[in-house]
Amino acid sequence: MLTAGEDRKIIIRIENKTFTQPGGKTVPVLQNVELNILEGEVVVVFGSSGCGKTTLLNLIAGLDVDFQGSIELGTQGNGIGYVFQEPRLLPWLTVEDNLRLVGENNEEAISSVLEAVGLADSHQTYPNRLSLGMARRAALARALAINPALLIMDEPFVSLDENTAVRLRNLLTEILELHKPTVLFVTHDLKEAVTLADRVLFLKGSPAQVAEELKFDTPRIVRGPEVLADYEERARTLLNR
């Protein structure tokens, strides 16, 4: 029996995920990773490079089905909107057609989501004429356009210069306020984690597990420099424990 609100919760359980090395040796990557995400919540998974963050996202997105566990997306929204580390736009389609490809052909919805990411003037532009920052925004728009049950983002702001990254983080904060998507965001940048998260999960060890959890009460849009510094300090203390 589902209680009220149960269908509004995303439950991800990875009991065991292993990789087989070329030599035939089996290496465990993730073990007993459990994530419960509430509707509209922004959960950041923090971990160092190569700790299994992208693997986790690929399991959730259904790109890799070779694991023990379960993924329940609930009944809200349309599947997974994946924002990859690289934009992965189809270069032979215009920005607008890239959005159209993954979703319905609702012109208004496409226009409004492109407007939201600041690409209102780039409907007919081909992706390789966009800067990396713009292409990343287009990829975000594509994921938002399908109205996903869960928006997953794999370090979408790496290898941008700091100014662009800050601007995109602010843009994302605005979009999170406006659309209230349910988000799983993966990063190895602590500043980014405390800026965006409602809750941070720290992935550690080999095989990786959720080692610590930190919940933030101040809403994202009113977090000033002192609050962020305090959050970052708390996160660091947890990490060094």
Added chain:
Amino acid sequence: MTDTSTLTRLALQGGSIVILLGLWAMGAMVADSTLLPTPLEVFTGMAKEANQGELLHHLGVTLMRVGAAFFISFIIGTAIGITMGRSKLLNTVFDPWLVLFLNIPALVTIILAYVWFGLIEAAAIFAVSLNKIPNVAITMREGARTLDKDLMEMAASFRLDRKKTLTKVILPQLYPYMAASARSGLALIWKIVLVVELLGRSNGIGFQLHLYFQLFDVTMILAYAFAFIIVIQTIELMVLQPVERHVNRWRR
């Protein structure tokens, strides 16, 4: 490319064609024989045959055969190539077949097709297609092997259906390979079609070449050959190149 460099290129290539025609004309004048006509005689003969004779009829018939064989080999070869490029197992199992068919001389397939199926149109088209399918398959297999894994993952994560994945994600990555096999295909196929016509058809350029060979009429042999070269070059310029430009319009 800038406009001036295009003009320079056209001037150079035009000049080079004029020089070739000049060499030919000089040779013909020195030889002074009906066995080596001048370019002018060839092109006058071509114009006369086009106006009063059967050149256009035979040209049309040959073009239809080229077209039919082209589309059949292109579609079947593409399907085989993509399948083998995507599946390691199928590729391992059927690679020897491909090598075998690739190395069967065109003449052998043509003779066998006529022997087995009779001197009919279908046998002719079949023989030509069979010669070209392995070439297309090999080119397309290379293309399918280089498909971008990232984009395939993107398509899978957004749950694109098979049709969208094929037409919007896979095929556009293969367009350059398709263009390459279309061009080399056209060049190869029309030459094989002429042999097919010479051996077992009663119309088409190949049949006419055979006829004029028996009459030792070199002027008309060259007239027919050049007429078809002009047609093929026109297709290349007016169809293949514009299509290629269109599918590559997104490139910088």
